[in-house]
Amino acid sequence: MLRAGAVPMIDYHMHTPLCHHATGSPAEYLEVARQKGIGEIGFADHYPLGLLGVQQHSPVTMSPGELSGYINEIRALAADEKEITVRLGIEVDYIPGKEETLAELLPREPFDYIIGSIHFMGDWDFTHPRHAALYNSSDLGQIYSRYFELLWQACSSGLFDIMGHIDVVKKFGHRLPDEAMEFYWQRTASILKKNDLCFELNTAGRAAPAAEFYPGRRLLELCSRKEVPVTLGSDAHGPEQVGRYFDDALALLHDVGYRELAVFSRRQRNFIPLEREK
Ligand code: ZN
Ligand code: FE
Ligand code: FE
Ligand code: ZN
Numbered sequence: 001m002l003r004a005g006a007v008p009m010i011d012y013h014m015h016t017p018l019c020h021h022a023t024g025s026p027a028e029y030l031e032v033a034r035q036k037g038i039g040e041i042g043f044a045d046h047y048p049l050g051l052l053g054v055q056q057h058s059p060v061t062m063s064p065g066e067l068s069g070y071i072n073e074i075r076a077l078a079a080d081e082k083e084i085t086v087r088l089g090i091e092v093d094y095i096p097g098k099e100e101t102l103a104e105l106l107p108r109e110p111f112d113y114i115i116g117s118i119h120f121m122g123d124w125d126f127t128h129p130r131h132a133a134l135y136n137s138s139d140l141g142q143i144y145s146r147y148f149e150l151l152w153q154a155c156s157s158g159l160f161d162i163m164g165h166i167d168v169v170k171k172f173g174h175r176l177p178d179e180a181m182e183f184y185w186q187r188t189a190s191i192l193k194k195n196d197l198c199f200e201l202n203t204a205g206r207a208a209p210a211a212e213f214y215p216g217r218r219l220l221e222l223c224s225r226k227e228v229p230v231t232l233g234s235d236a237h238g239p240e241q242v243g244r245y246f247d248d249a250l251a252l253l254h255d256v257g258y259r260e261l262a263v264f265s266r267r268q269r270n271f272i273p274l275e276r277e278k
Contacts, residue, residue: 013233042087116160
């Protein structure tokens with residue numbers, strides 16, 4: 001069994017029902033974290049696309065009017081909780097052209113950290129099962145190239161603390177050969193490093209057709225070699241998913257050379273040790 005040293009384990013990526021595709025109250029996520037011995041958690045629900053002027057056909061984020069309620073609910077939970085540290089995070093869609101709006105809006109809120117994620121290529125919500133068929137009717141090489149260009153732009157935007165599920169384009173199991181991926185993996189690790197960014201080991205990918213964490217082992221290895229800071233999240237969309245696959249995730253992190261995990265408070269990064277239990 002692996003634990004994060006003196007400081008207990010963290011789960012930095014949990015959702016709430018405000019995004020319309022998650023279940024369970026934040027208090028229920030907290031209780032599962034307690035049962036699993038997780039000492040620090042962070043909610044990172046989807047930032048309102050409405051604040052970016054993006055119309056949603058079917059909503060996948062909270063509405064603009066719900067943001068303050070989300071912030072208040074998580075802060076109240078944090079204030080009432082004595083054992084577990086509760087952080088206020090947010091998962092923000094990177095959409096080209098919206099950088100200035102986000103640069104103005106995001107610092108107004110008391111977030112502990114901001115996860116930047118790519119869920120859209122133009123109108124295409126490519127991580128949504130309902131829209132996955134498009135992978136088959138388009139050129140996969142072009143999809144990958146477009147995805148990684150967006151990711152690298154997002155990394156260079158200066159808007160985010162943590163990059164979310166950095167190879168999520170593999171979610172439904174559509175893959176390029178490793179020889180073709182090597183370029184994307186190398187460049188992603190370099191760009192994360194250059195921008196002094198953290199990324200997450202997101203365990204949700206194992207339950208998707210990809211059947212593998214985001215990112216997979218090779219990209220994780222390259223990031224470790226370059227000493228790109230890593231944090232850990234389940235991307236739970238239900239309380240039962242909190243801390244999912246974390247034993248394997250910690251073993252993998254250790255295996256590729258990581259010895260610490262990044263944690264955040266009011267957008268300041270710190271580290272806790274990742275050690276094998278004696
Ligand atoms: Zn979601
Ligand atoms: Fe996401
Ligand atoms: Fe998420
Ligand atoms: Zn997600």
